[in-house]
Amino acid sequence: xxxxxxxxxxxxxxxxxxxxxxxxxxxxxxxxxxxxxxxxxxxxxxxxxxxxxxxxxxxxxxxxxxxxxxxxxxxxxxxxxxxxxxxxxxxxxxxxxxxxxxxxxxxxxxxxxxxxxxxxxxxxxxxxxxxxxxxxxxxxxxxxxxxxxxxxxxxxxxxxxxxxxxxxxxxxxxxxxxxxxxxxxxxxxxxxxxxxxxxxxxxxxxxxxxxxxxxxxxxxxxxxxxxxxxxxxxxxxxxxxxxxxxxxxxxxxxxxxxxxxxxxxxxxxxxxxxxxxxxxxxxxxxxxxxxxxxxxxxxxxxxxxxxxxxxxxxxxxxxxxxxxxxxxxxxxxxxxxxxxxxxxxxxxxxxxxxxxxxxxxxxxxxxxxxxxxxxxxxxxxxxxxxxxxxxxxxxxxxxxxxxxxxxxxxxxxxxxxxxxxxxxxxxxxxxxxxxxxxxxxxxxxxxxxxxxxxxxxxxxxxxxxxxxxxxxxxxxxxxxxxxxxxxxxxxxxxxxxxxxxxxxxxxxxxxxxxxxxxxxxxxxxxxxxxxxxxxxxxxxxxxxxxxxxxxxxxxxxxxxxxxxxxxxxxxxxxxxxxxxxxxxxxxxxxxxxxxxxxxxxxxxxxxxxxxxxxxxxxxxxxxxxxxx
Numbered sequence: 009x010x011x012x013x014x015x016x017x018x019x020x021x022x023x024x025x026x027x028x029x030x031x032x033x034x035x036x037x038x039x040x041x042x043x044x045x046x047x048x049x050x051x052x053x054x055x056x057x058x059x060x061x062x063x064x065x066x067x068x069x070x071x072x073x074x075x076x077x078x079x080x081x082x083x084x085x086x087x088x089x090x091x092x093x094x095x096x097x098x099x100x101x102x103x104x105x106x107x108x109x110x111x112x113x114x115x116x117x118x119x120x121x122x123x124x125x126x127x128x129x130x131x132x133x134x135x136x137x138x139x140x141x142x143x144x145x146x147x148x149x150x151x152x153x154x155x156x157x158x159x160x161x162x163x164x165x166x167x168x169x170x171x172x173x174x175x176x177x178x179x180x181x182x183x184x185x186x187x188x189x190x191x192x193x194x195x196x197x198x199x200x201x202x203x204x205x206x207x208x209x210x211x212x213x214x215x216x217x218x219x220x221x222x223x224x225x226x227x228x229x230x231x232x233x234x235x236x237x238x239x240x241x242x243x244x245x246x247x248x249x250x251x252x253x254x255x256x257x258x259x260x261x262x263x264x265x266x267x268x269x270x271x272x273x274x275x276x277x278x279x280x281x282x283x284x285x286x287x288x289x290x291x292x293x294x295x296x297x298x299x300x301x302x303x304x305x306x307x308x309x310x311x312x313x314x315x316x317x318x319x320x321x322x323x324x325x326x327x328x329x330x331x332x333x334x335x336x337x338x339x340x341x342x343x344x345x346x347x348x349x350x351x352x353x354x355x356x357x358x359x360x361x362x363x364x365x366x367x368x369x370x371x372x373x374x375x376x377x378x379x380x381x382x383x384x385x386x387x388x389x390x391x392x393x394x395x396x397x398x399x400x401x402x403x404x405x406x407x408x409x410x411x412x413x414x415x416x417x418x419x420x421x422x423x424x425x426x427x428x429x430x431x432x433x434x435x436x437x438x439x440x441x442x443x444x445x446x447x448x449x450x451x452x453x454x455x456x457x458x459x460x461x462x463x464x465x466x467x468x469x470x471x472x473x474x475x476x477x478x479x480x481x482x483x484x485x486x487x488x489x490x491x492x493x494x495x496x497x498x499x500x501x502x503x504x505x506x507x508x509x510x511x512x513x514x515x516x517x518x519x520x521x522x523x524x525x526x527x528x529x530x531x532x533x534x535x536x537x538x539x540x541x542x543x544x545x546x547x548x549x550x551x552x553x554x555x556x557x558x559x560x561x562x563x564x565x566x567x568x569x570x571x572x573x574x575x576x577x578x579x580x581x582x583x584x585x586x587x588x589x590x591x592x593x594x595x596x597x598x599x600x601x602x603x604x605x606x607x608x609x610x611x612x613x614x615x616x617x618x619x620x621x622x623x624x625x626x627x628x629x630x631x632x633x634x635x636x
Contacts, residue, residue, distance in 0.1 A: 036298040038174035041181065042129045044290040045167045046122035047629070049137045051283045051485035051622050052160055053115035056144060058618040059489055060112065061610070062526040063151050065105050066598040069490070069511050069523060072104045072147050074594070091433055093143040102603065104147065109606050111140045120625065124632035131171045138164035142434060150508055151489040156284035158437045159188070163287060165397065165435055173390035175380040178294050180397060182253045182261075183373055185291040187405050188439045189268065190365060193246030194408055195440035197348075197358050203445040207347055210235035215557045216447020218495040219280040219471050219488070222479045225566055227278045228557045240338060240346060245271050247361065248330050253295050254372050257323045265295025280471070280480070282487035333361070362408055370402060400430035404438035450554030452498040454509075454575055458516055459547035467516075467527060469494065473555055476567040486619040490526045498552060503576050510576075513548040514590060517581050518597050525614070550576035 064072045078098045079086050086095060097107040119137055122128045142161055145152050162184060170177025196204040203209040214220060214228040245267055252264035269292040276285040337357060340346045350357045377398055381387050399420070406413040420426055430436055455474060456467040468474050471483050472491040490512075497506040515523040553569040579586055590596060602610075613621070 033298045034174055034178050036301055037294060037296050038170055038178060039126070039129075040301075041178070041290060041294055042134075042167055042170060043123060043126075043633075044286075044293070045134070045163065046119045046129060047626060048160065048283050048287055048290065048485070049119035049141070049164070050116055050123060050625065050629075051286070052141060052157075053112045053119060054622050054625070055282065055486045055618055056148075056489075057109065057112035057116065058486075058613065058621075059151075059526065060105060060108050061522040062520075062524075063489060064108060064147070065522045066103075066600045067515065067518070067520040067522045068105075069508050069515065070149050070151065071594075072108070072149075076104050076147060091139070091142055092146045093139065094147055103600075106603055106606055108144060108147070109610070111143060113609065115140045120629060123629040124636060129171065131168050134164060134167040134171060138168065145434070150506075151493055154487075154492075155437075155439055155441065156282060156287065158434055159184075159287060159439065160283070161434045162436055163291075165433075169390050169393055169397070173380075173387045173394070175382070176377065176387065176390050176394040179373075179376055179380050180394060181291050181294040183398065183401065185268065185288070185294070186250055186253050186369065186373075187401060188288070188291070189246040189250040191405075191408065191438065191440045192442070193243055193250075194358070194362060195443045197243075198355070198408065199443045200353075200355075201444040203448060204239070205348060205351065207236040207239040209239050209442075209445045212445055212448050213442075214278055215555070216445070216451040217279045218492055219483065220473075220480050221278055221280055221482055224278040225479055225557055225560075229560065236346060242271070243338075244334055248334055251330070251365065251369070252326070254369065254376060255326060257319065257326065258297055258300075260323055260326060261295045262297075262300050265292045268292035268295075276484065280482065280484045282483075283485040286485055337361075366406060366409060366412060370405070373398065396426060396429065397435055400426055401436040403427070403430070404436055407438050446499060450556055450571065453553050453555045453569070454494055454498045455551050455553060456512075456516075457549050457551065458545045459549075459578075460545055464549075470527065473567055476565045476569065479566045483619045486622055488526075488618075503550070509550070510589065511593075511595060513550070513576065513579055514586070514595055516545050516548050517579075519545065520597065547578050547580045548576070549574075549578045 060068075062068050064070055066073055072094075076092070076094045076097065079095045080099065082096055082099055087093070093111065094104050094107055097104045100107060100110075102110060115137055118128075118133055122133050138161065141157075141164065145157055145161060148157075163181075166177055166180050166184065169180060196209075201209070203212060210227075211232070214224040217224070249264050249267050252260040255261050255264070269289050272285045272289045272292065275281065337349055338346065339349055377394060381391060402416055403413060403420075406416055451473070453473055457464045458467060466474055468478075469488075469491050471480060471488045472494055473480060493506075493508070497503075497509055500506055503509050512523065552571075552573045552575040554571040555567050555569045558565050558568050581587070616624075
């Protein structure tokens with residue numbers, strides 16, 4: 009009898025556990041989303057690890073060892089007030105730079121393990137990954153100020169919730185996708201950029217983006233009508249189809265997810281955007297369910313014929329409303345010409361679309377969040393955090409309507425903790441990619457020249473354009489942050505806007521081996537490597553050019569350039585003003601000691617190209633997934 013009671017009790021416990029983990033057909037989607045997040049976190053940590061000495065080391069571009077005030081004790085309250093593990097670097101026996109390497113390596117180990125070991129993909133693991141990356145982001149300064157960095161932090165928080173309550177986590181992932189894409193589409197038009205309004209943005213985008221892929225050269229020469237249509241489809245995707253991620257119809261959600269995934273694959277094929285495309289693809293994946301993946305029980309959508317007819321009519325109504333809205337915003341002539349029915353000067357229809365989206369989406373989103381809640385321990389545990397993230401995100405979602413945003417701020421004044429936690433822990437953010445098309449009329453590019461034995465050499469960056477005959481290589485999901493920041497520096501009218509460029513020139517004159525490594529794509533030859541270890545750089549200067557893709561029928565080169573202007577005049581270490589700058593900023597070359605274990609690991613890792621290392625690890629993890 010006692011044995012029978014134990015069996016009954018065990019069965020009831022198992023049923024309770026299953027009830028807590030059941031997520032109405034999204035368990036497999038949630039599991040794969042967490043696994044994909046592990047891969048992305050690995051890429052992010054590995055990418056920054058390869059660049060830490062050159063960017064942040066004592067002889068790097070932005071030294072951080074003396075930047076972060078240190079705490080003598082491991083006080084949790086200090087971290088709560090300033091969420092940054094580097095305030096405890098010295099307490100752990102490391103410099104800030106060494107501790108950056110430690111956290112990056114730990115992040116790689118944890119995320120790598122989570123990518124192939126299901127039992128490791130839990131809330132604790134994602135909390136560690138989030139805290140590690142948040143700390144690196146906090147000290148990263150200029151080289152970490154990218155939207156995908158803050159987006160990864162927000163996604164990391166959602167992964168914590170996803171591992172506790174799959175339904176709440178999946179909803180917030182879809183909510184993030186809606187905010188990201190709708191804002192990206194809306195802000196393109198809100199900016200008044202003539203190329204976005206005239207559907208000519210892709211005439212310039214492929215050659216002017218930060219690091220094009222080899223395929224971008226061919227995409228640039230596609231027929232103009234195809235490029236125009238692509239811009240139009242981008243608007244339809246980002247400002248129309250994205251709304252379907254909140255649709256009650258699973259078929260429309262799945263349709264929306266596939267549209268965004270295919271769109272991101274197209275972007276990924278022509279541009280190196282590190283892990284951003286993979287992250288957005290993963291958000292699109294959350295629009296699916298287990299039935300669509302061919303996993304789990306095949307649940308019936310309706311109980312009878314009437315239910316199925318009603319569901320079909322509801323889907324038709326949603327698609328008809330979407331099609332009607334699109335037809336009121338665009339035109340297509342009989343001769344094939346197309347465009348927007350509104351102008352950049354008169355944005356009344358654009359604002360009407362905004363008003364039709366913001367509050368209704370908020371209401372639908374709130375209802376979906378409420379209905380996703382089950383009275384289980386895990387759901388009730390996750391609920392306060394889900395409500396916090398959803399509420400905090402509204403401030404950023406409403407930043408395209410200042411009046412509505414102000415009303416929200418007034419309503420939230422009695423709850424200052426929401427804004428405080430959101431800002432302190434980087435929980436949610438506002439997004440909006442490519443608000444204005446850069447490089448219209450030519451891609452601005454800063455070319456660095458070094459003087460060696462009275463001869464000048466152009467430094468060949470590993471990824472960004474310099475040589476006219478070389479196309480940019482594939483490098484995603486690695487982000488070469490110096491190459492990226494050089495693109496932003498070229499957009500600035502004067503070098504004063506980017507003081508780190510002066511530091512780059514100084515480090516080249518000082519023969520900083522840490523900075524030199526940023527020019528070595530281990531395994532790919534660049535001109536800089538041929539002489540930097542053999543002869544002394546005596547002077548540095550920088551010029552700005554306008555780069556254009558060549559016509560494949562007229563030239564064998566990939567690029568042509570013109571409009572040469574001086575961006576930085578010739579400087580040497582004999583310049584008194586420069587020596588004063590070095591003294592003031594404490595940029596003297598330092599003989600620093602690094603932990604022997606960390607030094608050994610870095611010496612081994614130097615033999616790999618970052619992107620090849622990441623993809624090799626990805627392949628290894630996938631093999632382990634199969635065998636374990």
